[in-house]
Amino acid sequence: MSSSIGLYTVLRLGLSSTDIYCAGLGLWPRGGSVGGWGGVLLGEKRRKRTRDDIVATILSAAASPERKTHIMYRANLNYSLIEECLRSLVAAGLLEEAREEGATTYKTTVKGLGFLSVFKTLRSYQASELA
Numbered sequence: 361m362s363s364s365i366g367l368y369t370v371l372r373l374g375l376s377s378t379d380i381y382c383a384g385l386g387l388w389p390r391g392g393s394v395g396g397w398g399g400v401l402l403g404e405k406r407r408k409r410t411r412d413d414i415v416a417t418i419l420s421a422a423a424s425p426e427r428k429t430h431i432m433y434r435a436n437l438n439y440s441l442i443e444e445c446l447r448s449l450v451a452a453g454l455l456e457e458a459r460e461e462g463a464t465t466y467k468t469t470v471k472g473l474g475f476l477s478v479f480k481t482l483r484s485y486q487a488s489e490l491a
Contacts, residue, residue, distance in 0.1 A: 412479060415454075418445055419476045422455055425465040 409417075414435060421434035432442040446466060449455040454472035458465050468476070 414445065415449065416476055416479045418442075418449060419454060419468045419472045422466045422468045423473075425458065425460060425467045427463055427465055431466060 414437070417435045418431055421431045428442060428446065431446070432439065435442065435445075437445065446455065446457075449472070450457050450466075454469060454475055455466045456469050458467065
């Protein structure tokens with residue numbers, strides 16, 4: 361039941377399977393977490409963040425126009441990884457890049473906000489199923 365609701369939301373937003381692949385599953389060439397960065401503390405156990413977790417953090421950080429450094433600190437990524445992620449998210453249409461006051465800023469697009477909404481909904485379903 362929960363996957364049909366998530367699928368309905370994805371279809372309603374007009375996200376294609378290619379968009380979702382680019383947004384969450386196909387940004388980085390290696391499987392697993394990005395470069396081993398950023399474990400999440402869950403009780404006594406640590407788990408590595410998934411690419412989807414990192415994408416969601418970046419999109420949340422860029423809800424209003426933000427510079428690359430701010431997004432990098434919020435997502436807890438190094439410079440080379442944030443460069444790669446931002447480039448991929450802009451190419452997928454989830455972030456837009458703008459020049460403001462001589463600096464480049466990034467802002468989450470409507471499509472990116474849709475992805476973030478679907479991601480949060482799916483995470484809440486996963487959490488309720490684990491409980």
